[in-house]
Amino acid sequence: MTAMPMTAMIDISRAEKTFTMHLQGGIELPVVSGVTFQVQPGECVVLSGPSGAGKSSILKMIFGNYRCDGGRIGIRHQGVVVDLAGAEPRQILSVRRATIGYVSQFLRAVPRVATIDVVAEPLISNGTARSEAQERAGQLLRRLNIPERLWALPPSTFSGGEQQRVNIARGFISDLPILLLDEPTASLDAANRAVVVELIEQKKRADVAMVAIVHDDEIRHLIADRIVDVTSFASAA
Amino acid sequence: MADSKIAVQDNDQPLLLADGLGKSYGRLSACRDVSFALYPGEVLAIVGESGSGKSTLLQLLSAQLSPSAGKVSYRMRDGVMRDLAALGEAERRFLLRTDWGYVHQDPVLGLRMAVSAGANVGERLMAVGWNHYGRIRDTATSWLERVEIDVGRIDDAPRTYSGGMRQRLQIARNLVTEPRLVFMDEPTGGLDVSVQARLLDLMRNLVSELGLAAIVVTHDLAVARLLSHRVMVMKGGRVIETGLTDQVLDDPREPYTQLLVSSILPA
Numbered sequence: 001m002t003a004m005p006m007t008a009m010i011d012i013s014r015a016e017k018t019f020t021m022h023l024q025g026g027i028e029l030p031v032v033s034g035v036t037f038q039v040q041p042g043e044c045v046v047l048s049g050p051s052g053a054g055k056s057s058i059l060k061m062i063f064g065n066y067r068c069d070g071g072r073i074g075i076r077h078q079g080v081v082v083d084l085a086g087a088e089p090r091q092i093l094s095v096r097r098a099t100i101g102y103v104s105q106f107l108r109a110v111p112r113v114a115t116i117d118v119v120a121e122p123l124i125s126n127g128t129a130r131s132e133a134q135e136r137a138g139q140l141l142r143r144l145n146i147p148e149r150l151w152a153l154p155p156s157t158f159s160g161g162e163q164q165r166v167n168i169a170r171g172f173i174s175d176l177p178i179l180l181l182d183e184p185t186a187s188l189d190a191a192n193r194a195v196v197v198e199l200i201e202q203k204k205r206a207d208v209a210m211v212a213i214v215h216d217d218e219i220r221h222l223i224a225d226r227i228v229d230v231t232s233f234a235s236a237a
Numbered sequence: 238m239a240d241s242k243i244a245v246q247d248n249d250q251p252l253l254l255a256d257g258l259g260k261s262y263g264r265l266s267a268c269r270d271v272s273f274a275l276y277p278g279e280v281l282a283i284v285g286e287s288g289s290g291k292s293t294l295l296q297l298l299s300a301q302l303s304p305s306a307g308k309v310s311y312r313m314r315d316g317v318m319r320d321l322a323a324l325g326e327a328e329r330r331f332l333l334r335t336d337w338g339y340v341h342q343d344p345v346l347g348l349r350m351a352v353s354a355g356a357n358v359g360e361r362l363m364a365v366g367w368n369h370y371g372r373i374r375d376t377a378t379s380w381l382e383r384v385e386i387d388v389g390r391i392d393d394a395p396r397t398y399s400g401g402m403r404q405r406l407q408i409a410r411n412l413v414t415e416p417r418l419v420f421m422d423e424p425t426g427g428l429d430v431s432v433q434a435r436l437l438d439l440m441r442n443l444v445s446e447l448g449l450a451a452i453v454v455t456h457d458l459a460v461a462r463l464l465s466h467r468v469m470v471m472k473g474g475r476v477i478e479t480g481l482t483d484q485v486l487d488d489p490r491e492p493y494t495q496l497l498v499s500s501i502l503p504a
Contacts, residue, residue, distance in 0.1 A: 019488075020490070021495070022491070022492035022495050022496075023495055023496060023499060060487070065483050066484070066488045067480075067488055067490070089466065089480060089481040089484075090276065090279075093481070111434040111438070112435055
């Protein structure tokens with residue numbers, strides 16, 4: 001568990017994933033294999049490749065949301081390296097609480113919970129006082145141009161772009177050392193895209209290691225320190 | 238306070254252990270070979286369709302049925318792991334009245350319908366030795382507020398309550414003694430969708446604020462996703478797949494789990 005350079009936050013080697021579709025006669029759908037790359041603190045690695053190449057699957061494997069069929073996903077977590085490919089559910093939850101944040105494309109929130117609380121929740125569950133967490137949530141929402149009169153409403157009634165900004169605020173609020181970003185700017189206008197680029201810059205200065213998927217060439221150019229081409233990991237079907 | 242300190246220290250030790258648990262009725266096996274560990278503060282969902290054995294399993298885990306095979310151990314407040322089958326009657330009563338909660342699908346089974354809401358909540362406190370009427374009433378009042386029941390209804394009997402209110406009252410009655418583990422059997426079954434959302438939100442907050450461990454039986458995968466950390470999928474009396482809730486629901490491995498997940502109707 002220790003053979004990785006002391007600096008890398010994420011060290012993936014030969015990770016692979018295949019879906020077996022039992023309802024479709026058990027066909028095997030190879031997604032990726034031989035996934036190997038590292039991410040250093042303060043670095044933003046952007047995954048590139050055509051749609052269907054397995055970019056989102058790789059992010060989900062790093063988050064422990066998809067199981068790996070082989071290889072290793074080394075995550076530096078509270079001073080030790082945890083291999084998420086073979087971790088117990090309890091370990092994965094602990095890694096998510098203290099180390100890895102994930103900004104998905106879509107917001108999945110409990111109905112009825114106010115926007116400000118949706119955003120503040122990751123901080124509160126990490127032990128931050130509710131008032132302080134809400135204060136920071138408010139700052140982020142303001143920065144992402146969500147008007148204050150909406151904060152008390154549940155985000156389920158918001159437009160797609162607004163929901164995505166709530167999701168971004170929720171993802172960026174914690175001080176976690178690793179962030180995974182799945183199309184964080186997909187349905188945003190230019191002004192809000194610029195805010196997200198700024199937020200990412202800020203995370204880099206705080207030494208956060210990031211892996212991102214972005215289709216927008218301009219944004220990719222602005223945030224990527226390195227590009228990893230996922231087509232090289234495409235499973236030979 | 239002392240209890241919560243112990244809970245934190247003991248976080249790395251399981252609260253409840255099931256080991257090779259099974260129940261059969263003659264040749265019929267309702268559930269078999271179930272083993273798992275539940276940790277303090279952890280919420281486990283048991284999912285599966287009717288007849289999969291999930292309710293039998295819940296009854297075995299909560300000492301309402303005695304197993305035909307295997308055993309259930311529980312860490313008592315003194316930190317000692319005890320086999321439930323070997324507990325004396327007094328210890329068992331202590332668990333059921335204080336350290337555990339049990340939320341029935343049908344609130345009629347978990348409440349006394351003819352006495353007031355306040356008495357329903359206060360009764361659990363009196364059972365553990367509270368005898369100061371004012372304090373009992375104050376505590377009952379604050380619990381009604383916590384589960385969003387109008388305090389003006391404290392003297393009404395739950396038979397005058399709506400289904401959603403009854404279920405929230407049942408939750409208050411269970412949580413008032415600060416249990417460490419709550420069993421829930423289809424807690425949102427039989428409620429309107431809008432009422433379900435409110436109840437789920439309430440349960441989610443209470444579970445995380447109180448650091449409760451919970452075992453929730455449900456056939457509703459959305460309930461499992463919202464409430465639980467971990468999920469066990471049951472079929473034909475056996476656990477066929479287990480893991481982190483989002484892992485099992487987003488990347489199901491077993492044919493039956495794939496069928497369950499793909500059978501959810503899009504809203």
